[in-house]
Amino acid sequence: MSSNAELELTQNEMQEVEASHHEHTEHVHRDDFASKMGMWLFLLTELLLFGGLFILYMAYRFQYSHDFHIAAKELNVGVGTLNTIILLTSSLSMALSIIALQKGKKNLSINLLWSTVGLAGFFMVNKFFEWSAKFAHGLYPGSAHLLEKEKGEIIFYGMYFTMTGLHGLHVLIGMALILVVIYRIKSGTINADKYIVMENSGLYWHLVDLIWIFLFPLFYLIH
Amino acid sequence: MNKSADASNYVSYLDYKGKHTGIWAWLLSTDHKRIGLMYLMGIIVFFTAGMTLGALLKTEMLTAGRTIMDPQTYNAVFTLHGIIMIFLVIIPGIPAAFGNFFLPIMIGAKDVSFPRLNLLSFWLYIIGGVLALSSLFLQGGPIDVGWSFYVPYAIRTNSNVSLALFAAFILGFSSILTGLNFVTTVHRLRAPGMTFFKMPLFIWALYSTAWIQVIATPVVGITIVLVILERMFGIGIFDPALGGDPILFQHLFWIYSHPAVYIMILPAMGVVSEIIPTFTKREIFGYKAIAYSSLSIAFIGYFVWAHHMFTSGMSDIARAVFSLFTFLVAIPSGVKVFNWVATMYKGSIDAKVPFLFVAMFIVLFSIGGLTGLVLGNLATDIHVHGTYFVVAHFHYVMFGGTVMILFAALHYWFPKMFGKMYNEKIAKFALVFIFIGFNTMYFTMFILGYQGMPRRYWDYLPEFHNLQFISAIGAFIMVTGFLILIFNLLHGLLKGPKAEQNPWGGVTLEWTVPSPPTIENFDEIPVIEHGPYHIYKEGQIK
Amino acid sequence: MSAHSENEHVIGYMPYITIWLTLIGLTILTVSISLFDFGTLTIIVAMIIAIIKSIFVINIFMHIKYDSKVFLGFIIAALVILLVCLVFTATDVFFR
Numbered sequence: 001m002s003s004n005a006e007l008e009l010t011q012n013e014m015q016e017v018e019a020s021h022h023e024h025t026e027h028v029h030r031d032d033f034a035s036k037m038g039m040w041l042f043l044l045t046e047l048l049l050f051g052g053l054f055i056l057y058m059a060y061r062f063q064y065s066h067d068f069h070i071a072a073k074e075l076n077v078g079v080g081t082l083n084t085i086i087l088l089t090s091s092l093s094m095a096l097s098i099i100a101l102q103k104g105k106k107n108l109s110i111n112l113l114w115s116t117v118g119l120a121g122f123f124m125v126n127k128f129f130e131w132s133a134k135f136a137h138g139l140y141p142g143s144a145h146l147l148e149k150e151k152g153e154i155i156f157y158g159m160y161f162t163m164t165g166l167h168g169l170h171v172l173i174g175m176a177l178i179l180v181v182i183y184r185i186k187s188g189t190i191n192a193d194k195y196i197v198m199e200n201s202g203l204y205w206h207l208v209d210l211i212w213i214f215l216f217p218l219f220y221l222i223h
Numbered sequence: 224m225n226k227s228a229d230a231s232n233y234v235s236y237l238d239y240k241g242k243h244t245g246i247w248a249w250l251l252s253t254d255h256k257r258i259g260l261m262y263l264m265g266i267i268v269f270f271t272a273g274m275t276l277g278a279l280l281k282t283e284m285l286t287a288g289r290t291i292m293d294p295q296t297y298n299a300v301f302t303l304h305g306i307i308m309i310f311l312v313i314i315p316g317i318p319a320a321f322g323n324f325f326l327p328i329m330i331g332a333k334d335v336s337f338p339r340l341n342l343l344s345f346w347l348y349i350i351g352g353v354l355a356l357s358s359l360f361l362q363g364g365p366i367d368v369g370w371s372f373y374v375p376y377a378i379r380t381n382s383n384v385s386l387a388l389f390a391a392f393i394l395g396f397s398s399i400l401t402g403l404n405f406v407t408t409v410h411r412l413r414a415p416g417m418t419f420f421k422m423p424l425f426i427w428a429l430y431s432t433a434w435i436q437v438i439a440t441p442v443v444g445i446t447i448v449l450v451i452l453e454r455m456f457g458i459g460i461f462d463p464a465l466g467g468d469p470i471l472f473q474h475l476f477w478i479y480s481h482p483a484v485y486i487m488i489l490p491a492m493g494v495v496s497e498i499i500p501t502f503t504k505r506e507i508f509g510y511k512a513i514a515y516s517s518l519s520i521a522f523i524g525y526f527v528w529a530h531h532m533f534t535s536g537m538s539d540i541a542r543a544v545f546s547l548f549t550f551l552v553a554i555p556s557g558v559k560v561f562n563w564v565a566t567m568y569k570g571s572i573d574a575k576v577p578f579l580f581v582a583m584f585i586v587l588f589s590i591g592g593l594t595g596l597v598l599g600n601l602a603t604d605i606h607v608h609g610t611y612f613v614v615a616h617f618h619y620v621m622f623g624g625t626v627m628i629l630f631a632a633l634h635y636w637f638p639k640m641f642g643k644m645y646n647e648k649i650a651k652f653a654l655v656f657i658f659i660g661f662n663t664m665y666f667t668m669f670i671l672g673y674q675g676m677p678r679r680y681w682d683y684l685p686e687f688h689n690l691q692f693i694s695a696i697g698a699f700i701m702v703t704g705f706l707i708l709i710f711n712l713l714h715g716l717l718k719g720p721k722a723e724q725n726p727w728g729g730v731t732l733e734w735t736v737p738s739p740p741t742i743e744n745f746d747e748i749p750v751i752e753h754g755p756y757h758i759y760k761e762g763q764i765k
Numbered sequence: 766m767s768a769h770s771e772n773e774h775v776i777g778y779m780p781y782i783t784i785w786l787t788l789i790g791l792t793i794l795t796v797s798i799s800l801f802d803f804g805t806l807t808i809i810v811a812m813i814i815a816i817i818k819s820i821f822v823i824n825i826f827m828h829i830k831y832d833s834k835v836f837l838g839f840i841i842a843a844l845v846i847l848l849v850c851l852v853f854t855a856t857d858v859f860f861r
Contacts, residue, residue, distance in 0.1 A: 020789060025817055025847060031336065031834070032413040033409055033411065034336045034337075034407050034410075034412075034831075036836075037406075037407045037410060037411070037835070037836070037839075038336065038337060038340075038404070038834050038840045040406050040839055041402075041406055041407065041437050041839065042399075042403060042839070043401075043404040044437060044438065044839060044840070044843040045399050045437055045438075045440070045441040046437055046440055047441075047844075047847070048439075048441040048843065048846075049442070049444055049445045050445075051439040051441070051442065051847045052441070052442045052444075052445035052446060052475050052478070052851065053445060054847075054851070055471075055474070055475065055478075055850055055851055055854050056449075056460060056471055056475070058854070058858075059471055059854060059855075059858040060460075060468075061808075062855075062858055062859060063468070063858065064466070071345065077796065077799075079794050081773050081792065081793075082794050083794060085789060088785060088786065088788045088789060088792065091785075091826055092782070092784075092785040093824065094826075095781045095825075095826050096778055096781055099776070099777070099781070100776055119805075123847055137355055141456045141457050141458040141459065142456055142457040147465075150466075151459075151465060151466025152466060153458045154465045155459055155460065155465070155466045155467060156467050157458075158458035158459040158460045158465070158467075159460065161458065161493065162449065162452060162458060168446075178358070183817065199828075203827055206822055206823075206826045207827075208817050209822060209826075210823070213815050213818045213819050214812075214815050214819070216815075217795055217799070217808075217811035217812070217814070217815055218811075218844065219801035221783075221795065221796065221807075221811050222799075222807065222808065223799060223800075223802070243785065344775070410835065434842075438842075438846050442850070445771075470856075470857070471854075471858070474854050474857065478850050478854075522846075525846050525849050525850065525855065528853075535859040537861065538856065538858075539856075539858045539860070539861040540819055540856050540860040541853070541856040541857035543859065544853070544856050545853070609796040610823060
């Protein structure tokens, strides 16, 4: 463990020394700024991915505004609000864990990350019960009960399951990323001098939060 | 000429021995040049496959009724021709093959910012290509929906649509990763002194293209996911029986696919901006105007998508707005063409093979562009929409534009990439065949479309027979030309004479390194003081 | 240019906690407002609050306020294009 950290340090030192001799080391030269830029570009692709769904939502909400109102009454505002608060809090613990690591408080950082994962799990459990309740009421794509309803309501549930489902998938990916970060902090490959992977995972996590900030009012708050 | 070329420790990227051996030294290489070369091979293989399918289509159209295949096979063949040519050839075409190879060298870097991501992107390309082709042979049968996957038919048909869509999704991912990599590379790895406005114009074009790849591709990604979900679960979003709106599918599809035509053509325009100064020995006319026009084409490309949908039943206001904005694209495109022609004015033109391809491009692309005005105009589009006129138009801009420049780039950079030279006379011979075949084939299709021949039909009325026949003959002439071109290049690769470091007198950075380049490109990262074509102005190269 | 120094900006825990409290407050606000019926204004108000919340998240949690302005430019470019797509689609679906 300690020898591992030592190795890291020497590598960092080497890179700093070599940065001045730029020419021979460019291909191994670590460029955190570039990593972050790549991550931001990736986040923009995620934004546009959901953007396509927002375009559809806009069109259908205009076309079926009455049906959307009726269908949305089936959604539980309380659970939605709770999930919003859970995600906002998990974003906070993610952000705080990076600062903790920057300040060298490795254990605090790891604990904060665990609470992020825990909150994310809590979110998914809520989501699971929410979806189960809908399924129990026969409100799922292709169900006989849903097919009897107005077309706008079918579309509402189509959009609801697609958008929250895709968002849920992102929550799961985010959880996996954070678990990797926890492992790498423990093994020392992420540390107070080298934490770009953690920062990028954090950015991803905040994006998941950001998408939810829009999904919540669009589905739960249209009474 | 160059110290490193004579030095005994010179090892080209082709001979470099890394930790892997044999075929893995290529398939697992993160070297941008090897990846670029692998892309190039993939593209040529897929192009040959797509061209063969196209030739089969034309053979079928030799006579009315059945010639060699039945209608369902015809549907499958034109679909696969479209998917291969769009997703596997012209979208990755220039950026993935030549962009990967030359972007780092032309900005004075040793590699791209994320070499491993680059390799992943290549692998996704291959996986996507294999999946797309395998949809032909797996149960369910070859897809018959056309490359645009329009719903509701794409939801209803029993053919392998989901698999082909999944392949397109993976190819989209590959494209996004390449774009992301190029944007970061251009921002981070330019050589000292190379400001944005001292970059070669090919880099400007690649940079603009990369932005479209990053911003537009996800939209088609989600569209594809929705169609797959629709087929699996019946979510209703695109299914009119459940209240969905198929026109919204078309909107989302073209929000990507229209900017995608600029993914196809912008890098080609960038190559043109490199080749013209080299073979006229003139500084490019209006450097900044060309650079900005690349960016503005990329941007305006987002305002015009619904001109593909004038007859779909969307609102009149939308039709008028999109028609108006469509004409705006002509401005930056015109800026480029006029600047190229102005560069040639009073230049000492050296009509080598790459330059001849460029000249051919300007002619064909102008015809394609001008007929585009007919299609962009609401009133005239109604008459020729969905006819051979459209097919001829987009083959003039995509094939006559992008693929001709792919050939130009191949002939321009061949000596640099392989260190060998091809036979120029035979190349010119092939070029003449292609030019004659191309115009015989597609110009007749303009006339056929104007007379009312619908696209994607397996059969035709007797009065179209003569022109259909002429068009098919043109296709065979063009295929002959392509075969000559490829065999000439292969012969050059195996038996050709050794190429010089700078056979054309080019001035961008790739001509300052040996042919083929070393694994690290530069022994010493160059320091840039002037714009790329400055040297011609001084008259240092005659 | 050493990339490392650009990442060195360490801010304390407090700003994050303040922002978190603000975000929670805005969430409660948007839920409470939704209890009243303002007709078509409802969605506009909800979207304005969501945009304010997302500006906080992007600026503070995602560090855009402290990072290079290049990233801000990237985000604005992407958002402008998304907006163009929304508005131009609206010219069809709102006027059909």
